[in-house]
Amino acid sequence: MFNKRIKIKELLTQEPNGQEVIVMGWVRTFRNNQFIALNDGSTNNNLQVVVELGKFDDELLRRITTSASLKVTGIIEPSLGKGQKMDLKAATIEILGDSDAEKYPLQPKKHSLEFLREKAHLRFRTNTFGSVFRVRHALAFAVHKFFNDKGFLYMHTPIITASDAEGAGEMFKVTTLPVDGSATRDDAGKIDFKEDFFGRATNLTVSGQLEGELGATAFGDIYTFGPTFRAENSNTARHLAEFWMIEPEMAFYDLEDNANLAEEFIQYLIKYVIENNKEDLEFLAQRLAEEEKQLPQDKRSEMGLIEKLEFVLANSFERLTYTEAIDILKNSNQNKKKKFQYEVTGWGMDLQSEHERYLVEKHFKKPVILTNYPAAIKSFYMRLDDNCEPGKQTVSAMDILAPGIGEIVGGSQREERLDKLEARMKEMNIPSEEMWWYLDTRRFGTVPHAGFGLGFERMVQFVTGMTNIRDVIAFPRTPGSAEF
Ligand code: 4AD
Ligand code: MG
Numbered sequence: 001m002f003n004k005r006i007k008i009k010e011l012l013t014q015e016p017n018g019q020e021v022i023v024m025g026w027v028r029t030f031r032n033n034q035f036i037a038l039n040d041g042s043t044n045n046n047l048q049v050v051v052e053l054g055k056f057d058d059e060l061l062r063r064i065t066t067s068a069s070l071k072v073t074g075i076i077e078p079s080l081g082k083g084q085k086m087d088l089k090a091a092t093i094e095i096l097g098d099s100d101a102e103k104y105p106l107q108p109k110k111h112s113l114e115f116l117r118e119k120a121h122l123r124f125r126t127n128t129f130g131s132v133f134r135v136r137h138a139l140a141f142a143v144h145k146f147f148n149d150k151g152f153l154y155m156h157t158p159i160i161t162a163s164d165a166e167g168a169g170e171m172f173k174v175t176t177l178p179v180d181g182s183a184t185r186d187d188a189g190k191i192d193f194k195e196d197f198f199g200r201a202t203n204l205t206v207s208g209q210l211e212g213e214l215g216a217t218a219f220g221d222i223y224t225f226g227p228t229f230r231a232e233n234s235n236t237a238r239h240l241a242e243f244w245m246i247e248p249e250m251a252f253y254d255l256e257d258n259a260n261l262a263e264e265f266i267q268y269l270i271k272y273v274i275e276n277n278k279e280d281l282e283f284l285a286q287r288l289a290e291e292e293k294q295l296p297q298d299k300r301s302e303m304g305l306i307e308k309l310e311f312v313l314a315n316s317f318e319r320l321t322y323t324e325a326i327d328i329l330k331n332s333n334q335n336k337k338k339k340f341q342y343e344v345t346g347w348g349m350d351l352q353s354e355h356e357r358y359l360v361e362k363h364f365k366k367p368v369i370l371t372n373y374p375a376a377i378k379s380f381y382m383r384l385d386d387n388c389e390p391g392k393q394t395v396s397a398m399d400i401l402a403p404g405i406g407e408i409v410g411g412s413q414r415e416e417r418l419d420k421l422e423a424r425m426k427e428m429n430i431p432s433e434e435m436w437w438y439l440d441t442r443r444f445g446t447v448p449h450a451g452f453g454l455g456f457e458r459m460v461q462f463v464t465g466m467t468n469i470r471d472v473i474a475f476p477r478t479p480g481s482a483e484f
Contacts, residue, residue, distance in 0.1 A: 005071075009042035016078045016086035023047060023088060024071045024096070026125060029108050030064045035081075038070065038088075044127045044283055048079060050087045060093060066108055067099040067125065113471055120475055120484050128287055131280035132472055135273055136460045142272035143225055143246050143456075146265055152221040152248060157208030159227065162200055163438075165210045167380050167430055170232045171203035172241075204229035207453060208247050210381070210438050213414060216249035216449055217441045223248040225456075233479050237468045238353075238406060240457060242477040249451035255383075255396040255413040258450035259369050262400055262409050263317050265454070266367070270309050273463050281306055281463075288465035301404070302365075305465040308403065317367040317400065323347060323392075325370055328363060329355050347392065350377045353406045360401045367408075373397045380428045382412040384420055398452065405462050411452020418442040 005022045025040030025047070034053065037046035049072050051061070064070070071094040079087045105119050106126065116123040123129045144154065160174050176197040177183040184192045193201040208224035215222035224247045231241060248261065273281060285305035292300045303311060320328075329335055329344040329351075342352045351370075360368050372385060372394040382395035400409035415421040421442055425432045432439060460472040470476040475484040 007042040008038070008040045008045065008047045011047065011076070012043065012045055012086070014076070014086075016076045019076045020073070021076055021088065022071065022073050023049075025069070027064055027066055027068045027070060027099070029066065033061055036064060036070070036072075036090075038072065039125070039130075041124070041130060043279065044130050045084075045279075048081070048084050048087045049074070049093075050089050051093070052089070056090075056093060060095065063095045063098055064093070065099050065101040065104070067104050067106070067122075068095060069097040069099075070094065071096055113468065117470055117476075118483075124474075127283060129471075131283045131287075132460070132464050132466060133474070134280050135277050135284070135464050136472060138273050138277050139269055139456070139460055139463065140225075142269050143223075145272070146268050147221075147223045147248065150221065152223045153215065153219045155208075155212060155215045155219075155222040155224050157205070157211040157224045157226065159205055160198075160202050161205045161211075162198070162202050163210060163435060164203070165205065165207040167428060168206070168232075170230045171206060172229050172231050174198075174202045174204060206230055207245065209249065209451060209453065210435075212247050212249035212451060213381075213438070213441060213449065216251045216451065217445070217447060220252070221248070221250045235479050237470075238458060238461075240469055240473060240476055240478060243469075243473070244456035245453045246456060247451060247453045249449065251447045251449045253413070253450040254448055255371060255398060255450060258411055258413060258452060259317075259319065259371070259398055262398070262411065262452050262454070263367075263369070266400070266402075266408070266459070267313050269459060270313055270463060274306070274309060274313075281309075284464050284466075291467070308465075309463065312367060312402075315366050317369050318364040319369045319371065321372040322351075322370055322374065322394065323372065325351070325355075325359055329358065332358065332363070334358055334362070348374050348376065356399075356401045356406045360403050360406070365403070367403065368401045369398055370401065371396070371398045373399075375424075378412070380424050380430050381414050381421070383415045384424070396450075400452075402458075402462050404465075405458050407455075408458045408462065409452050409454050411450065413448065413450040416442060416446045416448050418446065 005024045008023060008025065011021060023038060025038045028037040028039050028046050030036050034051050036049040036051060038049050039046045072088060072090050074089045074091040076086050077089055079085055106122055116126065124133060164171055184195045186192045205228055207228055208226060212222055212224050227242055228245045229242050288305050326347050330346065334340055335344045340354055344355065375384060375393045375395045378395050378397045382397050385394045385396055388394055396413035398411050399407050402408040422432055457469050457472050461469055464472060466472050470478065
């Protein structure tokens with residue numbers, strides 16, 4: 001029987017009064033052959049295990065090395081030392097697994113995040129990643145709690161699909177056909193996917209939205225929360241080839257309802273972590289403050305991590321249209337002095353992340369919801385706005401931009417009018433014959449509806465203050481890298 005152990009997090013909430021306990025965990029450090037800092041992953045706080053001199057044989061003590069796993073029994077007493085309120089006075093120590101100190105890749109010192117990325121299988125055993133992944137867990141739990149409390153249905157949309165939800169062509173193919181060139185080809189010389197496993201070309205999903213819409217037009221409110229895949233060759237601190245996305249989809253919602261829900265959702269997630277992960281947030285805030293000390297003054301954040309999160313809770317997001325944003329950007333000194341890498345040429349252009357960051361970090365200094373983008377730069381399913389100026393057709397799209405992150409949410413009201421949707425699909429070369437099932441929602445009881453996608457890792461980045469998205473997902477998949 002192993003599981004009579006008490007977790008260190010829980011133990012540390014108790015008063016030390018001679019209670020007998022069993023703990024298990026991994027050695028962080030062993031000082032003076034007397035003091036073991038034991039960590040079991042439930043918290044960054046270690047339990048100090050006191051090893052009485054002469055009580056255990058040297059052979060055992062030699063095996064208490066960094067990252068060795070131990071089972072320790074003993075009595076909890078008030079600590080005589082500074083820095084902790086209790087000690088575990090060891091009665092028995094069992095080595096569950098040795099760890100060769102010469103070979104163990106992590107030293108009990110500060111390692112760079114880049115170094116730890118190469119040791120991603122062990123980096124959970126560091127304080128930084130302990131905190132990041134406990135916060136990630138809390139956020140995932142809060143996602144489900146938020147939607148469950150609102151009566152949304154959690155829908156599992158497929159990972160293998162035949163459609164390209166975003167119409168951006170950034171998909172990983174799924175096939176069992178031989179890749180050595182011997183796959184059967186059709187008359188035109190193209191690979192014949194009729195021979196493939198599914199009898200057609202398939203790929204990993206870029207978004208669960210289209211299937212989500214089928215759910216929303218029956219259940220009313222649904223959300224998805226699953227992995228999505230993009231074969232975009234972006235080697236940035238905000239892009240992954242495999243990332244998790246939360247996609248709520250709501251019937252009887254317009255763009256404003258959609259923006260309201262997204263804002264409430266983001267604030268809820270932040271509040272949940274502030275209330276439930278104080279210790280980890282404080283550690284991460286401290287870590288970030290130290291990291292920023294390396295930066296020149298003008299690159300440092302104006303607020304600490306927790307201060308920033310509290311600010312986002314206390315202030316409503318700035319809402320403005322794309323057209324208004326273009327005016328601000330065009331007239332900005334930054335643009336006039338040609339300090340943007342991409343000049344703001346005017347209405348119709350796609351915003352680069354430097355433009356988004358200018359709006360959020362320099363101009364408004366808070367999260368921004370940008371709406372009503374030009375139709376030409378947005379996806380086929382977005383609802384065409386009525387009464388647009390000639391030549392300036394917009395769609396009911398919204399992007400939420402967060403300080404330090406840029407785009408964190410993308411969403412829209414959907415085009416519920418069959419004729420308009422079909423015309424737009426044609427215009428954008430989206431194969432509507434293959435999407436008959438999607439179009440059926442518009443044929444049978446169509447309703448105004450809307451939804452959005454929150455990039456989960458970007459949200460984890462925002463809350464933890466981690467600069468690189470590779471450090472908030474356990475095993476990042478990025479161009480050129482799929483280790484572990
Ligand atoms: O803006 P996107 O592409 O929107 C959609 O996929 C819609 N179908 C969502 C919807 O309306 N249901 O992606 C949504 C969010 C982005 O705002 C961003 O936070 C995140 O997903 N995202 C990525 N995160 C990490 N790595 C990538 N390569 C990402 N691409 C998008
Ligand atoms: Mg987007």
